[in-house]
Amino acid sequence: MIHVSQLTKAFGEVQAVAGVDFDVGKGELFGFLGPNGAGKTTTINMLTGLARPDAGSIRIAGIDCSRHPKGAQHLMGIVPDESNLYPELTGFENLSFCGSLYGMRRGERETRARELLELFGLAGAAGRKFGGYSKGMKRKLTIAAGIIHAPSILFLDEPTTGIDVASARQIRQLIADLNRGGTTIFLTTHYIEEAERLCQRIAFIVKGRIVRINRVEDLLRQVAGRHVVQFAVGQDAQRLCNVAAEAFPSLECNPLANDSLRVTSSEPLRIGPLVRLLEEKGAEVTEARVIRPSLEEVFVEVTGIEVDTMKREKEKAGKGGTA
Amino acid sequence: MKIWIAFWNILAKDMRAYYLKPPNISWGIVFPLAWTGMFFIRSGSGLDSIPALLPGVMALSVLFGTTSMLAVTVTFEKKGRSFERLLLAPIPLELLMLAKTAGAILFGVTNAFVPVAMAAVLSDLSGVRWDILLLAIVLIAISSAFLGLFIAVSVSEVFEAQTFSNFFRFPMLFLCGLFFPIAMLPVWLRPVSYVLPLTYGADLLHAAVNRAGKLSVWLDFALLALFCAALFSISLRNVRRKWIA
Numbered sequence: 148m149i150h151v152s153q154l155t156k157a158f159g160e161v162q163a164v165a166g167v168d169f170d171v172g173k174g175e176l177f178g179f180l181g182p183n184g185a186g187k188t189t190t191i192n193m194l195t196g197l198a199r200p201d202a203g204s205i206r207i208a209g210i211d212c213s214r215h216p217k218g219a220q221h222l223m224g225i226v227p228d229e230s231n232l233y234p235e236l237t238g239f240e241n242l243s244f245c246g247s248l249y250g251m252r253r254g255e256r257e258t259r260a261r262e263l264l265e266l267f268g269l270a271g272a273a274g275r276k277f278g279g280y281s282k283g284m285k286r287k288l289t290i291a292a293g294i295i296h297a298p299s300i301l302f303l304d305e306p307t308t309g310i311d312v313a314s315a316r317q318i319r320q321l322i323a324d325l326n327r328g329g330t331t332i333f334l335t336t337h338y339i340e341e342a343e344r345l346c347q348r349i350a351f352i353v354k355g356r357i358v359r360i361n362r363v364e365d366l367l368r369q370v371a372g373r374h375v376v377q378f379a380v381g382q383d384a385q386r387l388c389n390v391a392a393e394a395f396p397s398l399e400c401n402p403l404a405n406d407s408l409r410v411t412s413s414e415p416l417r418i419g420p421l422v423r424l425l426e427e428k429g430a431e432v433t434e435a436r437v438i439r440p441s442l443e444e445v446f447v448e449v450t451g452i453e454v455d456t457m458k459r460e461k462e463k464a465g466k467g468g469t470a
Numbered sequence: 471m472k473i474w475i476a477f478w479n480i481l482a483k484d485m486r487a488y489y490l491k492p493p494n495i496s497w498g499i500v501f502p503l504a505w506t507g508m509f510f511i512r513s514g515s516g517l518d519s520i521p522a523l524l525p526g527v528m529a530l531s532v533l534f535g536t537t538s539m540l541a542v543t544v545t546f547e548k549k550g551r552s553f554e555r556l557l558l559a560p561i562p563l564e565l566l567m568l569a570k571t572a573g574a575i576l577f578g579v580t581n582a583f584v585p586v587a588m589a590a591v592l593s594d595l596s597g598v599r600w601d602i603l604l605l606a607i608v609l610i611a612i613s614s615a616f617l618g619l620f621i622a623v624s625v626s627e628v629f630e631a632q633t634f635s636n637f638f639r640f641p642m643l644f645l646c647g648l649f650f651p652i653a654m655l656p657v658w659l660r661p662v663s664y665v666l667p668l669t670y671g672a673d674l675l676h677a678a679v680n681r682a683g684k685l686s687v688w689l690d691f692a693l694l695a696l697f698c699a700a701l702f703s704i705s706l707r708n709v710r711r712k713w714i715a
Binding site for chain 1: 471472473475476478479480483487550551552554555556557558559560561562563714715
């Protein structure tokens with residue numbers, strides 16, 4: 148459905164996207180993961196016609212979008228990272244207007260708008276102005292606007308960032324349902340667990356380059372059988388890591404940015420001796436958390452970036468949330 | 471057909487959300503009224519001066535109404551990112567920009583007829599050539615709307631749009647022959663008048679109301695149409711360069 152080859156984009160001296168290649172199959176839910184500034188939004192902008200590539204090619208449903216950026220826009224639904232509907236229009240008017248942009252006739256788009264408002268639990272707020280909606284409601288209406296014309300490809304840029312847990316859960320369910328209904332979905336997120344739960348295939352992008360691309364189960368296989376425990380040690384994580392590694396040579400220990408360290412073993416880990424050793428060496432162990440093998444482990448290994456650090460960066464950029 | 475559904479709905483949305491709001495309607499009436507009153511009192515020559523003042527007041531009403539509204543609404547939507555929604559719609563950029571400017575053009579044309587309505591009550595307008603007047607107003611509204619679009623694409627903040635608009639509009643007050651002939655300007659300043667589209671629009675209005683145009687009507691129409699085409703194509707090029715970079 149989407150074929151991208153050697154896609155490249157620079158803004159002045161900054162290489163935002165550097166020779167990216169990937170394919171997304173019809174009906175696939177494809178995840179695009181990376182930290183802030185990795186090139187995710189720039190890639191989406193190029194795919195959807197909002198930015199021009201410096202080099203490379205984009206084919207969507209057989210249409211050469213690098214030459215005809217508007218050629219495939221009728222097939223696409225786009226949900227940007229910030230809700231961008233009209234604050235002065237009501238929820239219903241916003242959906243109806245968005246339908247008209249895709250050439251839908253009044254009767255058709257109004258029926259569809261009512262259906263979507265019902266589906267997203269916004270029927271009660273249909274007559275209220277969008278500017279007065281809560282963050283979660285805005286997000287849901289923005290997604291509804293993205294699918295008003297029943298697109299065959301949906302681009303979702305950070306769909307659950309900055310909204311409450313219940314809304315995020317509902318949105319994830321809606322994404323999964325849309326995909327089950329046959330919609331091809333291109334999802335960018337910095338919530339690794341969200342990508343793990345929803346996506347069939349994932350690409351990790353760092354500094355404009357794809358560093359790994361694979362099916363989720365194949366990525367997880369790489370960390371299967373590992374035993375990981377994360378300790379909150381309060382201080383001096385690097386020194387304590389060296390001490391632990393010296394005392395238990397079979398373990399792999401990595402200090403983390405937030406005064407924590409992560410211990411990995413191929414055998415089941417006995418936590419007691421480790422905690423005793425760390426406390427003897429001056430640590431104040433306040434938490435020992437068993438980490439189940441997850442995509443987060445793969446992400447850290449592949450990108451060298453701590454997931455918590457990535458989330459903090461996102462929050463600092465003003466997009467953080469509770470999802 | 472589908473793209474015209476989009477065109478009509480963009481225009482209708484803008485009319486409802488911006489142009490037909492009570493503050494803008496009242497502004498559209500109060501502004502020409504204030505201009506007319508000011509020049510009428512200043513001229514001191516009674517009701518006889520109305521036909522002489524009418525072309526200038528009409529041109530100003532269109533210019534100020536159109537450029538302000540378009541520059542502000544487009545900048546506002548660009549800043550709120552709702553403009554991206556339009557850029558992502560499967561309609562040609564040319565048609566999208568025409569839809570965005572159509573509301574401002576209609577607003578400007580309506581504004582122009584506020585002083586005409588007032589003048590019709592106070593003065594005899596039986597000698598007016600309405601065909602030339604109507605076409606002139608439409609072309610002034612189009613060129614002013616495209617000037618507003620050019621301004622909107624050049625700035626990123628709403629207040630910048632207003633400031634930048636004034637940079638163009640206030641010189642036009644004096645340089646375009648609205649209230650006194652270009653011949654009264656210093657010789658070195660006159661070439662500037664002839665690179666401003668409103669000069670040709672004002673000349674057409676003088677020809678329509680007082681049969682006092684300085685240039686051929688056809689030349690005025692041709693040059694005004696040329697300015698419209700140039701401003702629109704420059705704006706489109708700037709949109710592609712700055713907003714679809």
